[in-house]
Amino acid sequence: MTRPTSRDVARRAGVSQATVSLVLGDKWRGRVSERTAEQVRHAATELGYRPNLAARSLRLGSTRTALLVVPALTNEFFARVYTGAAQIAAEHGFSVVLYLSPDGTGPARNPFASASAALDGVIASSMAADALAAISGAGTELPLVMLDSDPTTGGAAAFVNLALADGTRQATEHLLGLGHRSFLHLASAVDSWTFDVRARALTEALGPHTRLRTVRSALDVPAATAAMETALSGPGPHPTAVICDDDILAVGACKAARRLGLRIPEDLSVTGFDDLALATAVEPELTTVSLPAEHVGRQGMSALLAVLDGQTWTAPDIPVHLVVRGSTAPPPTP
Structure with a gap:
């Protein structure tokens, strides 16, 4: 079967080959009408036309x-x-x-x-x-x-x-609204601007009469589980809510809590960040900030x-x- 050419597209659309090149090269705005551009795209689709990108690259x-x-x-x-x-x-x-x-x-x-x-x-x-x-x-x-x-x-x-800071504020205000005042931030150990933004937003969103402790972990479930087990087994007042930088960390936090005999969410609330597929694969399903x-x-x-x-x-x-x-x-x- 002969591969369709730009000439075939031009003939089908009733336009010149130059117009076909403008439209399919996304250079048509201000040069041809929207209606003509749509005719060219429709003709190309009908014919199954694909531009020769290698040849175009040599020209342009x-x-x-x-x-x-x-x-x-x-x-x-x-x-x-x-x-x-x-x-x-x-x-x-x-x-x-x-x-x-x-x-x-x-x-x-x-x-x-x-x-x-x-x-x-x-x-x-x-x-x-x-x-x-x-x-x-x-x-x-x-x-x-x-x-x-x-x-x-x-x-x-x-x-x-x-809008990362806003996402962290939403999660924090949700927990504050439920009555939580003792927080643990399970933070990513990766040195990155994105995680710095979340940490600052968390600190700013917490009101007076709250406690915050930060624990860092690599971005994998075993590391997060170990970090949380250590944090929850130590002396002193324990948190009632854990805010995690990532859903993967949140899953580790939930595993650690269960190993220590804590119920989610009756004894400990956990929030994640990302809304990955695993957020609904765990039980209970994870409250998390959804990122598009x-x-x-x-x-x-x-x-x-x-x-x-x-x-x-x-x-x-x-x-x-x-x-x-x-x-x-x-x-x-x-």
């Missing part, structure tokens, strides 16, 4: 490829970020390649020295300052979009962030496309919301 000096730098796809959140980015990329004839941190968590190593020549831009999460410097050190001027990163540091063409990960990926790719088109990208933080389930309740009666 562009590979139409974005690099997504994330810690690990074993974390469901980042897998969903990739899904969102890939959706927007496909709509614009782009592809997304992945660069994963060898350690699985924390800042990624420098991927730019070998890959920069084959990329149009970078979307990066949890990027360290030395990796940012590597972009300029590699002698390139790749557009960079940062996800979940401190916008005051600069060094990027655009930032896409979640796919929307983060979509907005990250949209921001990169805008930058590549010479536009300035600005957008408010992406809203998040607390999902109240069975792991939180009023504190036990003394």
